[in-house]
Amino acid sequence: xxxxxxxALLKKVKHGLKDYTVLIALGLxxxxxxILTNGIFLKPRNISNLFRQASIISFLATGMVLVxxxxxxxxxxxxxxxxxxxxxxxxxxxxxxxLMPRIFPAMTATGQGIMSTIFTIIVVLLLAVVIGVxxxxxxxxxxxxAFIVTLGGMQLFRxxxxxxxxxxxxxxxxxxxxxxxxxxxxKPLGWIIAIAVVGVIFFTTILGRNQKKSYGFEIPMMWxxxxxxxxxxxxxxxxxMIMNDYRGIQIPVLILAGIALLISYISTNxxxxxxxxxxxxxxxxxxxxxINIKKTIFLVHVLMGVLSGVAGIILTGxxxxxxxxxxxxxxxxxIASCVIGGTSLMGGKGTIIGAMIGSLIMASIVNGxxxxxxxxxxxxxxxxxxxxxxxxxxxxSNKQKS
Amino acid sequence: xxxxVKRGEIHxxxxxxxxxxxxxxxxxSGVYPHETYTGKIMLDGKMISFxxxxxxxxxxxxxxxxxxxxxxxxxxxxxxxxxxGREPVRFGDVINWNxxxxxxxxxxxxxxxxxxxGETVGNLGVGKQQMVEIAKSLSEEAKVLIxxxxxxxxxxxxxxxxxxxxxxLKEKGVTCVYISHKLEExxxxxxxxxxxxxxxxxxxxxxxxxxxxxxxxxxxxxxxxERFPSRKVEIGEPVFTVKDYKVMSTxxxxxxxxxxxxxxxxxxxxxxxxxxxxxxxxxLVTSLFGEMGKQVAGTITLNGKEININSxxxxxxxxxxxxxxxxxxxxxxxxxxxxKNISLPSMDRFSGFMHIDKNKELDESRKFAKSLRIKTPNLxxxxxxxxxxxxQKVVISKWLMTNPDVLILDDPTRGIDVGAKYEIYxxxxxxxxxxxxxxxxxxxxxxxxxxxxxxxxxxxxxxxGILDIKEATQEKIMALATAAAQDEKETS
Numbered sequence: 001x002x003x004x005x006x007x008a009l010l011k012k013v014k015h016g017l018k019d020y021t022v023l024i025a026l027g028l029x030x031x032x033x034x035i036l037t038n039g040i041f042l043k044p045r046n047i048s049n050l051f052r053q054a055s056i057i058s059f060l061a062t063g064m065v066l067v068x069x070x071x072x073x074x075x076x077x078x079x080x081x082x083x084x085x086x087x088x089x090x091x092x093x094x095x096x097x098x099l100m101p102r103i104f105p106a107m108t109a110t111g112q113g114i115m116s117t118i119f120t121i122i123v124v125l126l127l128a129v130v131i132g133v134x135x136x137x138x139x140x141x142x143x144x145x146a147f148i149v150t151l152g153g154m155q156l157f158r159x160x161x162x163x164x165x166x167x168x169x170x171x172x173x174x175x176x177x178x179x180x181x182x183x184x185x186x187k188p189l190g191w192i193i194a195i196a197v198v199g200v201i202f203f204t205t206i207l208g209r210n211q212k213k214s215y216g217f218e219i220p221m222m223w224x225x226x227x228x229x230x231x232x233x234x235x236x237x238x239x240x241m242i243m244n245d246y247r248g249i250q251i252p253v254l255i256l257a258g259i260a261l262l263i264s265y266i267s268t269n270x271x272x273x274x275x276x277x278x279x280x281x282x283x284x285x286x287x288x289x290x291i292n293i294k295k296t297i298f299l300v301h302v303l304m305g306v307l308s309g310v311a312g313i314i315l316t317g318x319x320x321x322x323x324x325x326x327x328x329x330x331x332x333x334x335i336a337s338c339v340i341g342g343t344s345l346m347g348g349k350g351t352i353i354g355a356m357i358g359s360l361i362m363a364s365i366v367n368g369x370x371x372x373x374x375x376x377x378x379x380x381x382x383x384x385x386x387x388x389x390x391x392x393x394x395x396x397s398n399k400q401k402s
Numbered sequence: 403x404x405x406x407v408k409r410g411e412i413h414x415x416x417x418x419x420x421x422x423x424x425x426x427x428x429x430x431s432g433v434y435p436h437e438t439y440t441g442k443i444m445l446d447g448k449m450i451s452f453x454x455x456x457x458x459x460x461x462x463x464x465x466x467x468x469x470x471x472x473x474x475x476x477x478x479x480x481x482x483x484x485x486x487g488r489e490p491v492r493f494g495d496v497i498n499w500n501x502x503x504x505x506x507x508x509x510x511x512x513x514x515x516x517x518x519x520g521e522t523v524g525n526l527g528v529g530k531q532q533m534v535e536i537a538k539s540l541s542e543e544a545k546v547l548i549x550x551x552x553x554x555x556x557x558x559x560x561x562x563x564x565x566x567x568x569x570x571l572k573e574k575g576v577t578c579v580y581i582s583h584k585l586e587e588x589x590x591x592x593x594x595x596x597x598x599x600x601x602x603x604x605x606x607x608x609x610x611x612x613x614x615x616x617x618x619x620x621x622x623x624x625x626x627x628e629r630f631p632s633r634k635v636e637i638g639e640p641v642f643t644v645k646d647y648k649v650m651s652t653x654x655x656x657x658x659x660x661x662x663x664x665x666x667x668x669x670x671x672x673x674x675x676x677x678x679x680x681x682x683x684x685x686l687v688t689s690l691f692g693e694m695g696k697q698v699a700g701t702i703t704l705n706g707k708e709i710n711i712n713s714x715x716x717x718x719x720x721x722x723x724x725x726x727x728x729x730x731x732x733x734x735x736x737x738x739x740x741x742k743n744i745s746l747p748s749m750d751r752f753s754g755f756m757h758i759d760k761n762k763e764l765d766e767s768r769k770f771a772k773s774l775r776i777k778t779p780n781l782x783x784x785x786x787x788x789x790x791x792x793x794q795k796v797v798i799s800k801w802l803m804t805n806p807d808v809l810i811l812d813d814p815t816r817g818i819d820v821g822a823k824y825e826i827y828x829x830x831x832x833x834x835x836x837x838x839x840x841x842x843x844x845x846x847x848x849x850x851x852x853x854x855x856x857x858x859x860x861x862x863x864x865x866x867g868i869l870d871i872k873e874a875t876q877e878k879i880m881a882l883a884t885a886a887a888q889d890e891k892e893t894s
Contacts (some may be wrong), residue, residue, distance in 0.1 A: 211761050212761060214761075215761045215762075215764070215765050217761070217764065217765075266756070269756075269757060269758050269760070270753065270755075270756055270757065270758060271749045271750070271753045271758065274742065274746075274749060274758070275749075277738070277742075278735055278738070278742070278746055281735035281736070281737055281738050282731070282734065282735040282736065284731060284732050285731070285732055285733055285734055285735055286735070286746070287693070287714060288691070288693065288714050288724065288726060288732055288733075289714065289746045289747040289800070290713070290714040290715040290717070290718040290747050291715075291746070291747070292715065348735070348737055348738075349737065
């Protein structure tokens with residue numbers, strides 16, 4: 001091999017390393033914790049808990065990526081989640097618990113509970129849309145800076161939490177709501193999901209190749225595409241295998257996977273997503289390209305509202321109650337997840353998958369340290385340092401480029 | 403390049419855009435450190451040089467610049483601005499306000515500058531703000547005062563005031579270097595004029611020994627070469643007509659940006675727009691594209707129908723495209739791929755609800771990239787990695803994809819090399835041959851003369867004349883562009 005080939009290979013490896021920095025960091029953190037905890041960290045039981053703990057912030061991070069991609073920020077998500085969680089509990093305990101037997105007198109108590117949960121979800125999601133519309137219109141149409149609107153929202157909705165809960169914990173919520181956040185998919189169903197996912201991955205790979213061929217594009221070697229599909233399928237199958245070794249796939253993680261895939265698809269395969277990245281990349285150029293930038297900004301914030309609603313509902317089920325300090329500091333964990341996952345605070349850059357890994361890194365640190373029985377103050381210290389280091393890595397890698 | 407400026411004179415410097423005026427000023431003021439150029443700068447017989455980033459050194463050695471864009475803090479008072487960084491202090495770091503304002507008052511009185519010394523700068527008009535800048539330079543004991551297009555933002559009355567101040571300064575022994583696009587000003591105020599062209603010194607001579615025509619000849623005086631491809635196009639009927647167009651500034655309510663602009667554009671024609679920077683040419687096309695706010699009057703007719711354009715989207719719906727002046731800040735999303743840049747305005751064509759046909763997008767974008775010969779390994783390369791010429795081709799591709807009937811090109815070849823320019827000219831020819839009509843703004847006279855069928859010349863927000871290519875010459879255009887139109891009529 002000549003030196004030229006050598007350096008080209010080195011460049012490729014370096015480039016690849018940069019693309020997978022977050023993933024490598026996650027791997028290192030896992031290895032470190034599994035050594036420090038004598039392997040307890042990587043036990044199926046702990047992995048199952050870890051992913052569930054990461055899921056709530058991850059819902060928020062899927063939306064936050066797009067907000068940050070616009071060049072905006074949402075500081076209100078923690079309070080909004082808290083508020084919607086309080087409303088969820090309030091509806092379940094104070095409203096539908098009495099109402100359902102009157103509307104559906106023929107149903108069993110379990111049936112009435114499920115109906116109560118369905119109604120709750122619908123009302124809370126509608127409310128989440130209203131909150132998104134409120135903040136989105138102030139930011140996009142009245143041109144109040146997102147930082148200020150959401151800083152105000154942070155106070156406003158924290159006040160809402162206190163108003164709804166009257167300073168007390170609201171419980172108990174219906175068991176069907178609890179199982180959304182704490183339940184598991186039955187193991188056989190888990191395997192069916194595994195097979196279906198693998199099938200879809202290979203099907204879309206082949207379909208994509210054929211479509212490209214019909215346009216006469218040069219396509220990557222068959223084995224490369226198949227290898228890629230196999231690796232992704234492998235990760236999915238191994239994950240499901242580990243989960244089935246414990247109690248099965250966690251329902252909130254399954255919901256998250258669905259939503260993350262959907263938002264990821266929207267961000268790269270729809271005009272809306274494209275325009276969001278364009279606005280963040282160069283607002284003026286995007287406007288001069290005849291694009292309705294106000295509508296784009298508005299819709300991103302509405303989507304953030306909806307995802308806060310989803311997170312709020314799942315949080316309520318997870319805690320099995322509505323509490324006064326629900327969602328506190330979530331905005332910081334969410335923003336940190338996005339940034340660790342490679343989203344640029346300057347706007348224009350960021351991926352959903354990156355933010356998901358970022359959120360998993362944050363959750364791993366908290367989980368690992370609590371498995372180690374370290375005092376809780378260390379979690380904050382380490383989380384803070386990791387964020388700073390992650391951004392520093394981003395800063396130096398950008399410097400090298402220019 | 404070498405020339406001398408005598409003590410106590412007002413020395414004018416003129417030249418076309420890109421002649422090297424700004425570069426020269428940047429060297430003199432220390433923005434470009436002495437490692438970046440060769441040659442000597444002498445002040446009072448001593449050689450001076452400035453280190454990297456040491457703009458302060460230039461000020462201390464006695465050279466001071468009053469920039470086109472004023473560099474004052476609008477929230478501070480006149481006195482604070484004048485003494486910024488040099489505040490008189492006592493007790494270590496406590497500002498002695500009485501001393502500061504006392505000295506400000508004294509300074510303003512000495513040079514006859516009528517500005518309220520305690521007023522917040524933002525409340526002053528542009529003319530007064532400029533006086534504050536001059537006062538600031540004088541307080542730093544400037545021996546040489548460089549004024550870079552000092553009158554571009556002033557009205558006639560303010561210009562007269564400025565000239566009166568400069569004459570006072572001259573009496574006090576301050577040397578002034580006066581850069582301007584407005585040739586008649588040289589005859590009003592300067593003692594000596596230096597002409598620059600293409601970064602070279604052409605002549606330095608006493609103002610009294612020259613006239614406007616001679617200056618213009620020296621400024622343009624280049625041989626025309628075969629730099630422009632020829633075309634054969636049958637020019638049709640007018641497709642796009644603008645009548646009695648007027649635009650008011652949205653920032654300063656009483657400032658008129660454009661007035662009495664009327665022209666028509668025929669099918670298959672290239673209409674050149676010439677004019678110096680600040681003549682209103684960019685404002686014209688930006689407002690035609692719906693991006694100058696609502697303070698617009700006049701009628702726009704497209705294919706015989708009167709139309710309203712209130713946004714870029716409206717313009718696009720009428721099949722009008724704009725390749726903006728600054729490709730980096732207005733034309734491209736630099737970190738995004740060539741592909742995404744090209745397809746951005748045309749996404750509706752490739753998308754349904756919740757879906758983008760990426761294959762179709764790539765396929766069509768490739769056709770444009772290929773026919774415009776964008777040099778790149780593939781279309782996934784970020785636009786920022788391309789050379790200026792290729793970046794411009796991306797911006798043009800982007801608009802060609804929208805199928806425009808009228809394409810506006812704002813200085814399309816600025817900052818790109820000769821080869822790429824030629825390719826863009828050929829592309830323009832292809833387009834008009836296909837029946838597209840083009841409006842082309844250009845800062846280069848040869849380009850306007852080489853490419854246009856007709857040329858509209860603008861000066862200070864007015865259209866000062868529309869010349870047919872057969873009668874147009876560089877001298878005629880420059881005369882119209884510097885509003886020396888009266889002289890032109892007398893001589894011809």
